[in-house]
Amino acid sequence: MLHTIVTSVPELLKAGIQYTIPLALISFFFGLILAVLTAVVKLMPKPGHKLPKLGWRILQAIFAFYVWLFRSTPLLVQLFIIFFGLPNAGIELPAFLAAVVTFSLNTGAYASETIRASISSIPNDQWEAAYTLGMKRPQILMRIIFPQAMRIAIPPLSNSFIGLVKDTSLASSITILEMFTVSQQITAKNYEPLLMYTIVAAIYAIFCSVLTYLQHYLEKRTSKYLSKDGAHH
Amino acid sequence: MITLEHVDKKYIEHHALKDVSLDFPKNETTVIIGPSGSGKSTLLRAINLLELPEKGHLKFDDLDIDFSQPISSKQQFQLRRKSGMVFQNWNLFPHLTVLQNITEGPRAVLKQSKTVAENAAKKLLELVGLPDTANRYPNQLSGGQQQRISICRALAMQPEYLLLDEPTSALDPELEIQVLRVLKDLAAQKQSMIVVTHNMEFARLVADRIVFFEDGQAIYNGASKAFFDHPEGRIKAFLEAISLESDEAADSNLS
Numbered sequence: 061m062l063h064t065i066v067t068s069v070p071e072l073l074k075a076g077i078q079y080t081i082p083l084a085l086i087s088f089f090f091g092l093i094l095a096v097l098t099a100v101v102k103l104m105p106k107p108g109h110k111l112p113k114l115g116w117r118i119l120q121a122i123f124a125f126y127v128w129l130f131r132s133t134p135l136l137v138q139l140f141i142i143f144f145g146l147p148n149a150g151i152e153l154p155a156f157l158a159a160v161v162t163f164s165l166n167t168g169a170y171a172s173e174t175i176r177a178s179i180s181s182i183p184n185d186q187w188e189a190a191y192t193l194g195m196k197r198p199q200i201l202m203r204i205i206f207p208q209a210m211r212i213a214i215p216p217l218s219n220s221f222i223g224l225v226k227d228t229s230l231a232s233s234i235t236i237l238e239m240f241t242v243s244q245q246i247t248a249k250n251y252e253p254l255l256m257y258t259i260v261a262a263i264y265a266i267f268c269s270v271l272t273y274l275q276h277y278l279e280k281r282t283s284k285y286l287s288k289d290g291a292h293h
Numbered sequence: 294m295i296t297l298e299h300v301d302k303k304y305i306e307h308h309a310l311k312d313v314s315l316d317f318p319k320n321e322t323t324v325i326i327g328p329s330g331s332g333k334s335t336l337l338r339a340i341n342l343l344e345l346p347e348k349g350h351l352k353f354d355d356l357d358i359d360f361s362q363p364i365s366s367k368q369q370f371q372l373r374r375k376s377g378m379v380f381q382n383w384n385l386f387p388h389l390t391v392l393q394n395i396t397e398g399p400r401a402v403l404k405q406s407k408t409v410a411e412n413a414a415k416k417l418l419e420l421v422g423l424p425d426t427a428n429r430y431p432n433q434l435s436g437g438q439q440q441r442i443s444i445c446r447a448l449a450m451q452p453e454y455l456l457l458d459e460p461t462s463a464l465d466p467e468l469e470i471q472v473l474r475v476l477k478d479l480a481a482q483k484q485s486m487i488v489v490t491h492n493m494e495f496a497r498l499v500a501d502r503i504v505f506f507e508d509g510q511a512i513y514n515g516a517s518k519a520f521f522d523h524p525e526g527r528i529k530a531f532l533e534a535i536s537l538e539s540d541e542a543a544d545s546n547l548s
């Protein structure tokens with residue numbers, strides 16, 4: 061048993077570092093950008109000065125459709141459509157890219173709701189105070205609202221990220237050699253499914269624990285201004 | 294000079310401003326008083342375009358805003374550059390230090406350098422008697438201190454007019470005094486101000502002019518002295534209603 065562990069763990073970790081972690085990080089990065097974009101489009105119902113009203117509404121409808129689509133279909137099915145299905149429509153993506161695209165779109169759809177809710181939770185007073193200083197909407201979002209909304213968004217976004225790390229195991233079904241795929245391959249050779257899948261589960265758990273620790277650190281940092289003391293810098 | 298002409302604002306179920314025409318002279322302190330719900334906040338917020346009346350004009354020096362037309366963001370910006378707003382609950386930015394709160398406007402809007410903005414902010418902090426709070430967060434200050442910081446934040450933009458909506462209503466009496474002293478100093482320096490307040494002592498001591506507002510209309514608009522010395526009709530009733538003293542005592546006190 062010890063032998064199995066000693067030989068398989070390095071292999072699994074290698075797959076984790078090569079595929080699981082990059083897949084999660086890259087997808088979360090793009091997912092977040094997409095989420096912020098979606099949330100901002102959704103939250104700007106005020107008559108836009110730049111875009112004509114109709115154009116704005118169409119844009120909002122597109123984003124709303126996107127969120128609906130990705131939240132109401134299973135991730136595995138999305139992965140299959142993008143990797144196995146799209147070639148039929150002439151769009152052929154390499155497995156890793158297909159996974160990044162799917163995970164990004166999926167994460168973006170969920171996280172957009174988190175971000176929208178956290179932006180809405182900032183009292184209107186803050187907008188008004190910034191408006192009266194003469195600040196413009198994008199400036200207010202960047203300088204006043206986002207920094208405060210972030211504190212509220214961190215716990216649910218961490219949830220999404222941890223979920224994403226585990227969901228990367230679905231990429232095994234589209235030929236990507238991430239950790240779970242590798243654990244299956246090793247099992248096929250040593251016939252020790254209980255041990256192998258327990259080991260891989262433990263590695264996922266370790267990854268996610270590190271993320272939880274990171275979440276607590278970020279929460280503390282972004283809540284610094286709420287403490288009654290020790291905020292001098 | 295700020296001038297309102299025939300300004301009219303209806304909320305869904307309430308006619309908040311009824312054809313209001315008023316002017317607010319420069320370098321003077323105008324105090325707006327009146328019963329709760331009479332439209333004072335609506336009026337003050339309209340001057341900063343936080344509320345948009347449906348009709349009427351808002352003239353600010355050479356700027357003329359027609360409320361019946363869509364207001365361009367340029368007009369909106371020009372107008373807000375000329376006035377600073379102080380809120381009842383101060384509305385400081387909680388994630389920024391005191392110094393950052395004050396320099397935020399100058400840096401983001403006026404594009405001042407950090408040094409220039411911070412030096413000006415430090416002078417303002419001295420002015421309101423809080424020179425040692427620069428690196429604290431709003432959460433670590435008392436309400437009275439926070440309100441004084443929010444006055445600094447507004448002053449840092451060097452507004453022509455300072456608009457204050459019940460700046461001391463959320464404060465305990467001794468904290469209220471700290472804030473009112475700052476306003477009294479500003480009035481003495483001829484800072485143009487429009488103040489909504491329920492504090493009659495402040496109105497009596499500091500106001501050059503009084504606007505008495507009731508049911509969406511300005512019933513009185515004139516010198517402060519005449520308002521308190523010879524109150525009549527509705528104004529007399531209002532002053533008596535908010536006074537603890539008996540009629541006679543109130544009369545002798547006012548003369």
Ligand SMILES: Nc1ncnc2c1ncn2[C@@H]1O[C@H](COP(=O)(O)OP(=O)(O)OP(=O)(O)O)[C@@H](O)[C@H]1O
Nearest residue numbers: 304305306307309328329330331332333334335336
């Ligand atoms: N957003 C709104 N929607 C509907 N009605 C409103 C709204 N804001 C204010 N009102 C109504 O308009 C009237 C004037 O309100 P406003 O806040 O200007 O009064 P105020 O004189 O400032 O009162 P107070 O002294 O209590 O602050 C009130 O009757 C209020 O209920």
Ligand SMILES: [Mg+2]
Nearest residue numbers: 333334335459
């Ligand atoms: Mg009010």
